[in-house]
Each structure stands twice: as structure tokens, then as C-alpha cells.
Amino acid sequence: MKELRRGGRNIEHNLLPTQATAATMLEFRYVGKNFPGVQALRDVSFSVDTGEVHALVGENGAGKSTLMKIVSGVYTDYHGTLFLEGRPLTLCGPQDARRYGIAIIHQELNLIPELTVAETLFLGREPRTRWGTLDSRRMKREASTVLERVSLPVSPDCPVKRLRVGEQQLVEIARALEQGEHPLRLLILDEPTSALSAAEAERLFEVIGDLKRQGVASIYISHKFDEIFRLADRITVLRDGAYIGTYPTGEMNESALIRLMVGRPLTDLLPPQTANPGEEAMRVEGLSLLTNGTGYGRGLDNISFSLRRGEILGVAGLMGAGRTELLETLFGVYGRGQVRGRIFIAGRKRHIGSPQEAIAAGLAFVTEDRKTQSLISILSVRHNMTLAALKGFLRAGVIQQPAERAAVQEQVERLRIKTPGDAVTVGTLSGGNQQKVALAKCLLTAPSVLLLDEPTRGIDVGAKAEIYRLIHELAEGGAAILLASSEMPEILSLCDRVLVLSHGRLTAELTQAEATQERILEAATLRRATRDAA
Template sequence: MTDTILRMSGITKTFPGVKALQDVDIEVRRGEIHAICGENGAGKSTLMKVLSGVYPHGTYEGAIEFEGQPCNFSGIRDSEHRGIVIIHQELALASNLSIAENIFLGNERSKRGWINWNETNAAADELLRRVGLDEKAVTPVVELGVGKQQLVEIAKALSKDVKLLILDEPTAALNDDDSAHLLNLLRGLRDEGITCVIISHKLNEVMGISDRVTILRDGRTIWTNDIENLTEDKIISGMVGRDLEHRYPEHEPTIGDEVLRIEDWTVYSPTQPDRALVRKANLTLRRGEIVGLAGLMGAGRTELAMSVFGRSYGVNISGRLIKDGKEIHVRSVREAIDHGIAYATEDRKRYGLNLIEDIKRNVSAAGLTKLAKGGWVDGNEEFKVANEFRDSMNIKAPDVGAIVGKLSGGNQQKVVLSKWIFTDPDILILDEPTRGIDVGAKYEIYTIINRLADEGKAVLVISSELPELLGICDRIYTLSAGRITGEVPRAGATQESLMTLMTKEEQEVAP
């Protein structure tokens, strides 16, 4: 008989005006890696918050059994006491504390009210070795990258004698190497008998690591299946409720004249002014064209984009920007917008949106001058504009007064795009436009990008996903160590050829 460690039956969770979960059933076997997949807003994170006590017993309907015993958790401490630990997508570490202090925060090694620091640091060092993190326990968390912080979170979970580890989008913000290390660690934990539930949009990772997959759609369980019976296409079909014959919409470009030329663009680090992050970069954008920019982490993609967008990153910037045949000087974000340049950041939560404001205020934020009358913003016009974008961008929200922080990732990204499209740019730079959103929402974003190109805008897409660049771009530049190493038309590009150009050694690209 299969050893079921977790059974959730008939779980229903309602928020004001929204039924987030409806009669959800899920069973997880002991010692497996169980993936939960679904579009943004399908209820994945809500289900795990119900399980972990973030939403306590009494605020939902249904039953939870763990190791054969009913669970009525009133908070996270209750679930952790039973061995259920959740690691949220937004990491919850105290950056000003050490690794050891974070691992044992709330679970201190103390005697008679005094913390035994020798015991604490020694225990933390052992946990760090277990997760493969080569750092001292006394190292401040602020000195760690996101990948290492994820490992600290897992070490913290292991310190609580975890039996069921829940990870919500654990690799969303990680580079390829950190992602591979984390996934290997999860395989090792499975071999030790620890059960893992992973929520992920990265279907290649789901296929590579999971034993079984459960699909949620619109707050309901669609099916659970063993991984050997699945393909990525079958998972996508379950998530979106239809077959996606093509991951990328068909598009016939109409490419016009050159709209922007970047010449000999060089950018230095603001913290290390003698270190060049971008070196003599040259690229062109034409009206109606979608151009890709590919490069490994640290290659200088974002630094190039932000420095062009009103010198919003970097120091000692040199080079020329030529728009419509005339040199322009862009010394601030305001001047960039005035010259028809827009930049949608890769970190929408931190830099792209005001999460505590509504859709209306976010959409109008970059183009308030278009709404001003006598120095005052016309509220009626602002409302009208936001509604038009809500309809044209298919933003799923009850009205434009909805708080942006409560929207799904895909809908947040549509608000970011709306904000910049409202400025009516000629050049739109999109930095990781589909990061952290599901395949259905990605398809909608691709359709929007195609529409922008059809309107005559030049679109520069920065992406870590090479299939995405190959699927939507007309032409692709590659960047390595801050230098443009290649320019390839989509028809002549492959993942292998792009990776070769992206990994050129320093001496190969030196002048």
C-alpha cells in the first residue's frame, strides 16, 4: 500500500468576492518530490498557505491529514512542530543577522535564557555543510546572493527536523548554476526520506526533478499523474485548459527604418568605478522589429539597458545615442521618456510597481504629464485610461481600483507594460518580461509584444530563456563580459550557436 504522508480533502478558501480554492484534493506520498503546477492565480500558493497554517484552521473548509493524523493548525508554529516547513518565494531572512542567527531565529540554542553561541554556530556550520554552502555560520546574510540565501532557508528548515518541505518558486530568481545546485540538493533530501512539495513555472525543472505532478486550474484540482506519464505539452494543456499548438504566437514582422543606434556604449560600475560593465557596445533597433539581447548572468545586459534609459545605472558612461538619424543626449529618466524610450525592469515588485497602490495609479505613473490640466491630474481621464488598458491588456481584476500587490504575477506584468505603453514610446526595452509567470500568461505577453511591433515600435527583449528569444525575436545580439559578441538573425540562430557567442572568452572579444 502506498505510504501517504499528506492528504488534503475538499479544501475551499474564500476571500471577499473571490473563491481562491474550491474542493481541492491532493495526496502526497512519503519520500517523493511532488510538483504543483498551474497558472498564476490558480491557487497553488494559497493551498500551501492553508497547509502551513498561514491561513489557520477555521478560515477554510475541508480537512488536512498529516501522517494519518488530522491537522487543525492555528499558525506556522503548529505546522513546523509537526515537521511541515514552507519556504516562500519572497525569502524571509533578516539581512542584518548572521547565517546562524537566521537559522535558529525563534528556535534558539539557549540555557537558562542565555544563547550558547558556540553550540549555535557549530550546529549551523553542520547544517551549511549538509546543504553544500561553503560559508561560515557567522557570515552576515546581507553578504550572500539570492542562491545562497535559498540554501540558508533550507538549512533553517532542516534545523526544525523537517518531514515535509514546501518550496514556492525556489529557482525563480536564481541563475542556472544556483538552480542546478538547489535541485540536486532536493534530490539528496528525497534520498534521505524528506518529502518535498515544489511549486514551479519552470516545466523543464518539473520534468527533471518531480516524481508526480498535480495540476490546479481556477482553484480546482484537475489531475495528479506520475511524471513518466507526462510531457511538458500535457502539463501545459492541464494548466491552461487547452492545447497550445505553439508556445509562441505566429508573427510576420513589418520592419521599417532604423529608430535607435547605440554606438561605442561604455558603462562603469558605480561601486567599482575602474571596472567596466559594458564596453564599446554597438547595436541598432528598427521600427516594427523585435530584437533580443542574450547573455549569461553578469554579462551586462541590464546594465546596458538601464544606462541607456536615462543613465539610471552606472557611472562614467560614454558613447552615442542616435535616434531617427540625430544624436540625442539622455541624462535622466525624464529625458529618456521625453525622447520616446521606455524601460520595463526585470524586478517588477521592487522597481516596476507601487504594490500598495491600485491599477489606475500605477498605469498613469510614468505619464502623468499627459493627464495634467492646469497642474492637476484629471482623475476622470486617469480612470478612463486605466480602464482602456485593463480591457486591451486583459488585466484580470474586478476594476482599476484593485491593489496591484494582490494581482498575480502575469497581471502585474501587464500593468507594468501598460504604464510604459501609456507614455507612447518609440523604443520599448523589456528586461525579463516573462520572469515568474506561467505559460498561459507568457503567451499573452508575447502577443502584446507582437502588437507593439506591429504598431511600429522597436522592442528590445532581454531574456535568460534562449527558446523565448528564438521564439519571438527577429534578430538577436549576444553579450559576453560586457561586449557585444554577435548579431544573429532568428532564421540562422540556435540555442547552441547563441551559447557559443555568449561564452566567448575575454581574449576572444578584446579589441
């Protein structure tokens, strides 16, 4: 039945002459997709031109990912037709998409940690010598060339697991570029900069610029408006699976775009400042993290600061500056042998040798990577949410289920988590809602100090605004918050004070008045500059 309908449509539309100009690379015509019970996408029609950067925006669940999975050959049963350079395009699978020169870089990284960079780039089409053995010399040579194109200064022999998330993303992009005999025609980038530092993002933008000059079309999916307005030639907006419109970037502004995406005006993403710091919640003296010479995980060098109740303290820095390591060290992730320095919570010196002790000391940690560090995706919302605070629900070791359910329900309502129920597997929720569950898990332990690492990474505008509001509420309620972020606007407008790290050192501590993009960047590149000179 479905097949028949699809066939019918194809015939009907193939009869119509294509309106595409010579410059059209890819055209969507009445593209739709049904999942059992849901129409994820309906009647989407727009085109992407040769040498164009075309931004695709919309809230999570708007249908962006579904559309991109159709273009990259993941979904083959959809309605409507795709045209590539004027010819109808039917893909049989992701491999097929590659043959047509269509590459996609997913938001969720898709690398095998044990492989080296070169092996990753040539995975599945390794060059062979004439005896059929692996031509590793040629592989490394070509890998170096591609890595240069994305300005990633790592050795082709370096295992992928040794790279930070941002560097791994650049490897993914390099892999998309290295298409072998099939020239790249269309590059799809799904939130490519969510884990990149400003400098790395710059490199990426240059790469995209290069490709644009070579006539490659790009579809750029992002929640970051500054990037969109800077890079994109045109912007297409999707909302709830429906096509809203395509607009030249010059005729758009941020608030108009938000209105189109959300369907209602959003006065301001960031709530106004209401800093009202109380007594000291945490003091850190001479904190160092030794790397044991392994080189894996970069160290921290003699960091001291204090944090007051009701205060939001930002932690800024480039990739690898030690933002994540600082939070992890405070939370007891590393063994005692690796850590030096003293930590005071509410004036009392505390030994924190494990996450368990950190939680007991009143700390809570929302990690950078939800999927691998924060949530257990195969377990239910309820089990995830109460995991850290389980002790509070036990009587003689047995869980008091009514109390647990009530607490979970309270958090669901407070954080406005959209979930069909508390028994749903957490992996099925959208990114924003998953992040809220991670946050709720921390809140249930009633922490006095909240450590947040990239709390809005990869989530949509609406959810982002809600999380900002929540962080503010928490600060107003007397929580002390340490917020590490690679997004400058987040640091600038949310935080009362900003710590800037560079290569594991504290290079600046700025008040909100002092903190500007320029001063933060200056401090963030401080030691690198001196080292380069030396």
C-alpha cells in the same frame, strides 16, 4: 458555525481508515478554504510520497498558493484534514510547521537586506555560547556547510542586499535546509527558479535530487514545463480552486497538461515569427558602466549594438552577466559620472542622465522586479498606469480626469487586464495583471524603444501567452524592443536577434537562425572559462 462544520468533518473523516501506504508523507483529504465571498479551494484530495518530487500546477488563482499556505501553517481555518505520515496534522502557525519539518520557499523573497547570509540562515534561532552571547564562529561554520549544500559560493559575512535576486533565492533554500533539530520532511518550492540562471537552476535541481534520495518529499510549484517534466514524479493539476487530477509524469505531455490547467486547448504559447525590421531606432556605441570600485552593481564593458524598428532584440546571459545593468544604463538609472559611451535614438545623439530624460527620449522600461521597481502597490491601477505619461493629461497642471480615465480604460481593454475597476489598489491584482499594468504604464508614454526585463517572471501560462502576443503586436506596430530574459525558450522563439552578455561584455550577437541553446550558453560562459584558466 464554521468551527462546527469543520469539527464535524474532522470526526467524519477520522473515522475512515487512512488509505495511505507506508510511503505516504503528506495526504490532503477534502481540503477547502473560503474567503469572504470566494471559495478559493474546495475538496482537494491527493497525497505526496516520501522521496517524491510532486509538481503542483495551475494558473494563477487556481489555489496553489492557498493550498500551500494551509500546509505551511499560515491559514489555520480551513476545511478537511491533513495527514502527515498517517497522523492528522493540525498546525497553529508557521513556526509550528517548522517543528514538523515542513519548510516553504516563497515566490516573493522574504529576506532582510541588512543582515548577512549567516545571520539570515540562523534568524530566530541563533546559536548561543554558554554565556548566552551570540556564537558567531559556530554560526559562520555551520552557515558555510549549508551554503556548500546549495553550491552557493558566497561568504557567510556577505550582506544579503549585495546578492542578486537569484543568489538570494538560494539563500532562502539554504535557510529551509538548515532546520536545526527538526529534520526536513517536506519542502515546498514556489517558483524557485524564476530568478535563477540556468547554472543556478542546475545546482538547485541537484539539491532537490539529494533531498529526494534522503527521503524528503517535495512539492514543486512552477510554470516552467521543462523543469516539471524533468524533475517531477507526479503532477497534480488545480483549476479555479478545484482538484482536477494527479498524473504520473510519464503519462503526460505538455499540451495535455496545458489543456488540463487552462480548461481549453492552447494551440501554441508562442506566436509565429513575423520579423519585419524597419529603420534604425536605437544605436549604442561603446557603452560602459563603471562600478566605482564599490563592487555593488556589476559593470558593463564597451558594448555596441543597434536596434531597428519592429525588431525584437534578445539579451541573454547568466546571472550577473549584466543584462539588467544594460537596460538600466540605457534608461539613465546610473549617474552620468558612471556611464561612458554614446546613445543614438532615431539617429540623434541623446544624453540620458535620468529616467526622466530617457522617457523624454522615447524610451520605456519594464523592470525585472514589479514590486520594488515598477509599481507603487498601495496606489490605484489608474494612478500607477498614468504616472509616467502624466504630462499628456495635464492642462495648466490640473489632471483632465475624463481623458485619463478613457486612456486607462483603453489600456485595460487592449491588454485584457482583469481588474474590478481602475480605482483598485494595484497590489491586490494577480502577478500577471500587475505585469500588464506595468506594461500599460510604459505604453502610455508612446515609446519608440521598449526595454523589457524578464517580462514574464512569475506569471502563469495564460498571462504569459498574452504578454508574448502583445510584444509581437508592439513590434509589428513599429516599436523596437530590447528583451532581457533568463528563460531560454523565450529568447529563442521570441527574438529576431540575440545579444549574449558575459561578465559585462558582449560575447556574441546571433541571428535567429544562428541562435541555439548551445551557442548561447557557449557565449554566456565565454569569459568565465578564460578567467578560470588564468
